[in-house]
Amino acid sequence: xxxxxxxxxxxxxxxxxxxxxxxxxxxxxxxxxxxxxxxxxxxxxxxxxxxxxxxxxxxxxxxxxxxxxxxxxxxxxxxxxxxxxxxxxxxxxxxxxxxxxxxxxxxxxxxxxxxxxxxxxxxxxxxxxxxxxxxxxxxxxxxxxxxxxxxxxxxxxxxxxxxxxxxxxxxxxxxxxxxxxxxxxxxxxxxxxxxxxxxxxxxxxxxxxxxxxxxxxxxxxxxxxxxxxxxxxxxxxxx
Ligand SMILES: O=C(O)c1cccc(C(=O)CC[C@H]2O[C@@H](n3cnc4c(=O)[nH]cnc43)[C@H](O)[C@@H]2O)c1
Numbered sequence: 001x002x003x004x005x006x007x008x009x010x011x012x013x014x015x016x017x018x019x020x021x022x023x024x025x026x027x028x029x030x031x032x033x034x035x036x037x038x039x040x041x042x043x044x045x046x047x048x049x050x051x052x053x054x055x056x057x058x059x060x061x062x063x064x065x066x067x068x069x070x071x072x073x074x075x076x077x078x079x080x081x082x083x084x085x086x087x088x089x090x091x092x093x094x095x096x097x098x099x100x101x102x103x104x105x106x107x108x109x110x111x112x113x114x115x116x117x118x119x120x121x122x123x124x125x126x127x128x129x130x131x132x133x134x135x136x137x138x139x140x141x142x143x144x145x146x147x148x149x150x151x152x153x154x155x156x157x158x159x160x161x162x163x164x165x166x167x168x169x170x171x172x173x174x175x176x177x178x179x180x181x182x183x184x185x186x187x188x189x190x191x192x193x194x195x196x197x198x199x200x201x202x203x204x205x206x207x208x209x210x211x212x213x214x215x216x217x218x219x220x221x222x223x224x225x226x227x228x229x230x231x232x233x234x235x236x237x238x239x
Contacts, residue, residue: 003070003072003074004042004043004065004070004071004073005041005042005072005074005076005234006061006065006074006075006076006193007043007075007076007226008044008045008047008057008075008076008077008078009045009047009079010046010047010048010049010050010179010180012046014078014079014080014219015045015046017219017222017223017226018044018078019037019044020226021223021227021231022039022042025039025044026038026039028043030045030061030064031060031064032057032060034047034060036061041236042230043061043065049180050180051101051179051186053183054077054180054187055183055186055187058075058188059191062075062190062191062193063191066191071193073193074131074193075184075185075193076197077096077180077181077184077196077197078198078199079180079222080199080201080218080219081094081178081201081202082157082158082176082178082201082202082203083175083176083201083204083205084167084168084174084175084204084205085204085206087149087175088147088175088176089145089201090203090214090218091144091200091201091214091221092147092200092221093139093144093147093198093200093225094148094175094197094198094199094201095132095148095149095196095197095198096127096132096148096149097127097150098125098126098127098150099125099150099151099153099181099182099185099195099197100123100124100150100151100153100182101115101123101152101153102123102152102154102167102174102177103154104182123182125182125185125189127194127195127197131194131196132196134233135196135229135233138229138232138233139228141228141232143224143225143228144200144224146225147175149174150171150173150174151174151175151176151177151199152167152171152176152177152178153180153181154167155179157177158205158206159208160206160207164205164206167205176199176201177205178197178199181199184197185197198222198225198226200218200219200220200221200222202214202215202217202218
């Protein structure tokens with residue numbers, strides 16, 4: 001049985017960019033004041049900023065579709081992000097090889113311990129290589145410059161060079177940081193649905209410089225990326 005695709009963003013501007021290539025949506029109200037934008041077999045949901053809000057929203061959408069329909073075959077966390085330099089320059093796109101909660105653990109006098117080290121759970125969701133392979137192959141056909149790398153989820157936007165260096169040392173392969181991916185991934189995992197995060201870079205991870213943010217450019221790259229994916233990887237529902 002083919003299943004629907006759920007794309008979750010933090011804010012409406014990101015959802016607008018993701019939806020641009022999907023045609024006119026049918027609004028589908030959900031409990032909790034949420035409204036799905038239904039574009040055929042692809043649903044787009046504005047889930048809120050941060051891991052907690054977006055996990056609640058994603059879980060609601062997954063549960064409703066599991067009870068009322070055929071369920072989702074794929075969940076995508078999408079939006080803008082900070083890029084670790086030089087791996088992910090502003091305007092580029094990062095496809096997650098892994099979705100990592102970078103501040104889910106404990107600070108100790110000897111450094112940070114991830115939640116796994118504390119014996120309480122997981123801070124990493126690996127993305128199936130078959131899925132990332134199809135996505136990156138589609139993006140190779142004309143999307144903005146893109147990279148396949150771990151994407152970090154934080155609850156606080158990095159604002160200093162020290163914090164950026166600390167994260168880069170702990171996660172040397174990471175190319176981007178955002179605030180929702182791990183929340184979306186936890187909800188998807190609870191429902192046994194594969195998840196991937198796709199981010200367009202709006203700013204460099206490091207010292208806070210709002211003037212340097214290029215949100216419009218990143219939203220344009222997000223739109224270009226999802227227009228391409230809507231004609232390829234997302235053209236049909238996922239088994
Ligand atoms: O520092 C500021 O004043 C500031 C200015 C514009 C936007 C913000 C945000 O907090 C945006 C968070 C929102 O966008 C994603 N995002 C974009 N860049 C980053 C980043 O460098 N680190 C973490 N999240 C980022 C995030 O997913 C949120 O949805 C702040």
